[in-house]
Amino acid sequence: MLTVTELIGGYTREMPVLKNLTFEVARGELFGILGPNGSGKTTLLQMMSGILPYHSGEIMLKGKRLQDYRTKELARVIAVLPQHSTQAFSYTVKETVSLGRYAHQKGLLQSWSTEDEEVVQKVMKQTGVTQFQHISFEQLSGGEKQRVLLAQSLAQEPEILFLDEPTNHLDLSYQKELLDLMKRWTKKKDLTVISIFHDLNLASLYCDRLLLLDKGKIQINDKPNEVLKRERIQAIYQTEIENRPHPNLPKPQLFIVPAHLAEEQEALVINEQYLEVTDKWLVLKLPIPLKTLSSGVTGTENGWYKTFVNCHAKLTYDCKNPRKEMIGYLSSEGFNPSETVGMITDVDVQTVTACFYEEDNISTFIVVTAGKGDVVDTSRVVPSIHTWVFVNGCLSEGVFIQGLITATEAKVKALHDCGAETNTPSTEASKDSILIAASQRGTNIRHGESMASLDKLVGTGVYECTLLAMKNSGWKDG
Numbered sequence: 001m002l003t004v005t006e007l008i009g010g011y012t013r014e015m016p017v018l019k020n021l022t023f024e025v026a027r028g029e030l031f032g033i034l035g036p037n038g039s040g041k042t043t044l045l046q047m048m049s050g051i052l053p054y055h056s057g058e059i060m061l062k063g064k065r066l067q068d069y070r071t072k073e074l075a076r077v078i079a080v081l082p083q084h085s086t087q088a089f090s091y092t093v094k095e096t097v098s099l100g101r102y103a104h105q106k107g108l109l110q111s112w113s114t115e116d117e118e119v120v121q122k123v124m125k126q127t128g129v130t131q132f133q134h135i136s137f138e139q140l141s142g143g144e145k146q147r148v149l150l151a152q153s154l155a156q157e158p159e160i161l162f163l164d165e166p167t168n169h170l171d172l173s174y175q176k177e178l179l180d181l182m183k184r185w186t187k188k189k190d191l192t193v194i195s196i197f198h199d200l201n202l203a204s205l206y207c208d209r210l211l212l213l214d215k216g217k218i219q220i221n222d223k224p225n226e227v228l229k230r231e232r233i234q235a236i237y238q239t240e241i242e243n244r245p246h247p248n249l250p251k252p253q254l255f256i257v258p259a260h261l262a263e264e265q266e267a268l269v270i271n272e273q274y275l276e277v278t279d280k281w282l283v284l285k286l287p288i289p290l291k292t293l294s295s296g297v298t299g300t301e302n303g304w305y306k307t308f309v310n311c312h313a314k315l316t317y318d319c320k321n322p323r324k325e326m327i328g329y330l331s332s333e334g335f336n337p338s339e340t341v342g343m344i345t346d347v348d349v350q351t352v353t354a355c356f357y358e359e360d361n362i363s364t365f366i367v368v369t370a371g372k373g374d375v376v377d378t379s380r381v382v383p384s385i386h387t388w389v390f391v392n393g394c395l396s397e398g399v400f401i402q403g404l405i406t407a408t409e410a411k412v413k414a415l416h417d418c419g420a421e422t423n424t425p426s427t428e429a430s431k432d433s434i435l436i437a438a439s440q441r442g443t444n445i446r447h448g449e450s451m452a453s454l455d456k457l458v459g460t461g462v463y464e465c466t467l468l469a470m471k472n473s474g475w476k477d478g
């Protein structure tokens, strides 16, 4: 659809902004242009849309040189939604949108046809501006103006739509609506959309391909997964970022780390001083939230939690809806359910074992309740075990998983060594719970030596604490 070859250009011949760009955009693509401020995005967009001449190289549009298009002919192929727009005259919204039909009007009198009217009404509806059609464009808010200008571009019925930061001024739902609409049009109508984005996360979600510019050169032109790599974006935008997949989609999302939050992170050591044991519960209450992976009753979403509660279940406990019951219970006891991991055990929580382990600048605090529960089926004696692993350190996602594996293996070994095996393929652990939570401060624990040290602490800690907790609860072999 559009081919750019060895493009060089800018505002002076001596100092070109764009330095030898070569790439192609296919029909029906949603193609994103990214890059830091001043990297040349708008200059490139203006050259591709014929607004700005270039010094050398070639831009081919549908197989024909861009310079060979006459103005009206070009306006039937491309439309541009600029970043900022002011109008010299005071037009109504409908008049503003109608200007988009200019390239389609025929004859000397440029008469307004039924088709023109239909297209204008349709695009006003699609962009949600019909209700403003008779009022002045100037009276609208920034976001409303943006939608009217989009309607104007769509009224042109272009084959390529150029957008310069289209979501600027738009609230969350209109950002989504505009980009959903663009995506639909690329798929259903083969519209080609070439858009500048500052919001890398939106670009990741909607674009088929991304062109990343840096100082007027192409850094990379590829799929979002390849372009939005942490190291690359950090180097080009000169800022620390984190990169995670979208929770429900295989699309990368980037997160900045505000300086004041990074600086405020004074050291915290999670240990027994934060643990409270009563006859009805165990509570670990911390001044900061921990990044947590848990199989409790509540707080099972991967997230950040400050309070960890293991309640002793009453014999009358209704296990049909434990989550609802737990939320009600936590609230009634003054805990905030949205920042609390809640678990239920049928073991006497006062038989808990809690130990602190430390080595090589890494420390863990392990808390285990284990033993024969008192609510379950009495015909079979199955131990009930709740394992908490707290880590003072900054864990990668892989280390969280490794921690769970190590803790589970250590638990099984402890069960074996105290004669509490179930002789089934799994440990019949459906009523057991486990969590691993980390302060995400201090020593970085990723793969390699630091992970091996943590593995050792977690393995030893969970094994010893489980054995001791079983003993405390009066568990007897067999």
Ligand SMILES: Nc1ncnc2c1ncn2[C@@H]1O[C@H](COP(=O)(O)OP(=O)(O)OP(=O)(O)O)[C@@H](O)[C@H]1O
Residues within 6 Å of the ligand: 011, 017, 035, 036, 037, 038, 039, 040, 041, 042, 043, 044
């Ligand atoms: N009209 C102009 N005359 C001279 N230089 C200009 C003009 N417009 C832009 N420039 C320069 O060209 C370079 C690229 O600008 P451009 O607007 O293309 O960058 P951009 O990537 O779109 O930036 P931003 O993200 O800030 O919008 C900048 O150094 C800028 O100062």
